[in-house]
Amino acid sequence: MSAFRIRPAVGEDARVLSDMLVEAANWDPVRARPRVAVLEDPSVLRYVSGWMRPGDFGCVAEDAHGVPIGAAWARLFPANAPGSGFVAVGVPELTLGVNPQWRAQGVGRALLQALAAHAPAHGAARLSLSVNHGNFAQRLYVSEGYVTVASRGTADTMVRSVR
Ligand SMILES: CC(C)(COP(=O)(O)OP(=O)(O)OC[C@H]1O[C@@H](n2cnc3c(N)ncnc32)[C@H](O)[C@@H]1OP(=O)(O)O)[C@@H](O)C(=O)NCCC(=O)NCCS
Numbered sequence: 001m002s003a004f005r006i007r008p009a010v011g012e013d014a015r016v017l018s019d020m021l022v023e024a025a026n027w028d029p030v031r032a033r034p035r036v037a038v039l040e041d042p043s044v045l046r047y048v049s050g051w052m053r054p055g056d057f058g059c060v061a062e063d064a065h066g067v068p069i070g071a072a073w074a075r076l077f078p079a080n081a082p083g084s085g086f087v088a089v090g091v092p093e094l095t096l097g098v099n100p101q102w103r104a105q106g107v108g109r110a111l112l113q114a115l116a117a118h119a120p121a122h123g124a125a126r127l128s129l130s131v132n133h134g135n136f137a138q139r140l141y142v143s144e145g146y147v148t149v150a151s152r153g154t155a156d157t158m159v160r161s162v163r
Helices: 011-025 035-040 107-122 137-143
Strands: 004-008 057-063 068-075 093-098 126-132 147-152 155-161
Touching: 004 107, 011 035, 011 057, 011 068, 011 093, 057 107, 068 107, 093 107, 107 126, 107 137, 126 137, 137 155
Parallel strands: 093 126
Antiparallel strands: 004 057, 057 068, 068 093, 126 155, 147 155
């Protein structure tokens, strides 16, 4: 396994998070869209637009040279403009992505664990997410304590307690 480290995300990570958001949105290679099309989609862009705004927090994984290779972050949405994995006001929604060449080396799991560890310090008691049916990431989420609480169209909403 190659070496990587996890650090807290900062305001200057908007580009990194956008890159990982594209990876997350393009989880199914059969339906992958060009980066520009993904980031023009308001239902996707809402997860990074204006990063880092109050309530946002996250973690970035870097390789041994300090090059970002993955990120997990959480963002609050209001009830009148919810994200895909919205469960309640005050429950931030998670986004996760890892560079293709770094997958299946423990980066995703390490990011999930680091984000959950940071969450209470940011006032979160729970984290939520939306995962499409058929994405193996759902098994990863289950193994990290996420439970399916709703099924919406082609995706499940999952929640875990972090306290
Ligand atoms: C989902 C994703 C973040 C996981 O990150 P990762 O670094 O590859 O995951 P890890 O190496 O930590 O592996 C986590 C578990 O998933 C398993 N796994 C990894 N790649 C897999 C694959 N292609 N198919 C099935 N299982 C896989 C691993 O075996 C591991 O399980 P284990 O610990 O029991 O062995 C990453 O694959 C990714 O960015 N995918 C595209 C974006 C995406 O789907 N984001 C989530 C949207 S909800």
